[in-house]
Amino acid sequence: MNTTQIKKLQRAVDVHDDGIIGRGTLTAVFKKLGASQSRAEELGLAANVHLKNYGILDNPLRFTHFLSQLAHESGNFRYMEEIASGAAYEGRKDLGNTQPGDGKRFKGRGPIQLTGRANYRKYGQQLGIDFENNPEIVAIPSIGLMVACKFWSDNGLNSLADQDGVQMITRRINGGTNGLADRKAHLAKLRGWIV
Template sequence: MPITQQQLLQILPNASQVAGVFVSALNTAMGKYQIITPLRMAAFLAQVGHESAQLTQLVENLNYGAPGLVATWPSRFTPALAAQVARQPEQIANIVYASRMGNGPAVTGDGWKYRGRGLIQVTGWTNYQACGAALAQDLLTAPELLEQPIYAALSAAWYWASNGLNTLADAGNLEAITKKINGGLNGQPDRLALYNTALKVLA
């Protein structure tokens, strides 16, 4: 059962500027990856809603100050390096994502090119390559495709299905889903609130 624009706005009220373009993109993506029951849809919409600030942020924000850099990536930033690159998102991305997830070293610029994009942020050369293969798009050459609503939604649904999250959604295990997406439980109260709202709206 596709979601309507009205339902989407009941779940994600801050998406009023973009709901019109996202409703068809989300329905296409959810249909393709079998996110079609109220439990699955509620869990998916709660997670993408949280990750994208209710569909309004499709690119990772790396505009960190020096203290934030040291706190977030203590193994990557000394206080001196953090002070040097603070508030310079491109340099930050190239340091943070250097030589990981299929990216080359910092000088290649891969960290910035393949920074997080989409509703569940696809990050790193390896993930862009796998996602591009699944969606039949050359994301390595055109990574900014993931900033378009249809590919932002399809990439999130692809990630969801690739990580077995429909099964966890069927079990109502939102905590395990968050750990698969986030690595921890950051923002869990917000995710849970969105999930409970979605369940009511989609019931």
């Protein structure tokens, strides 16, 4: 994002508009989207590292699509663990849930709601953290945000964001178009803060 866009974002979230995106600005963004102060601070700290590393801060489309999808998935960053029990995922071989209890054990966690034994194994191996044997770790906001960034990157979502492909991004994250209207509403709000 350029300096003008960052300054507009900073004014929208009520922080000093110095044109430098960092922990303070990102914390304010998460807070304005609905996170508690402590959660916003943890997410802001993690975002300050990971969003840059994964190219999500490269332009407003990537930033707004990423945050709008995560805001929907996490109930405006209030939930780092799916409210439902996870029983609906029991026996879902497409998610790698092959052992009794996998549905509940590997239910959605983190701001992107990582789901299924196969995903916990994959992202744990890629990030060097044993999520498969410790699935609750993904619900730690800073870890969950790192997982979300890796998922975003692995699924080519920066390029879909560059094309403004909200429906395709939703399909890659959700498997369908569940919550599309809410995702679009978040996207429109975030765009208003930057563009």
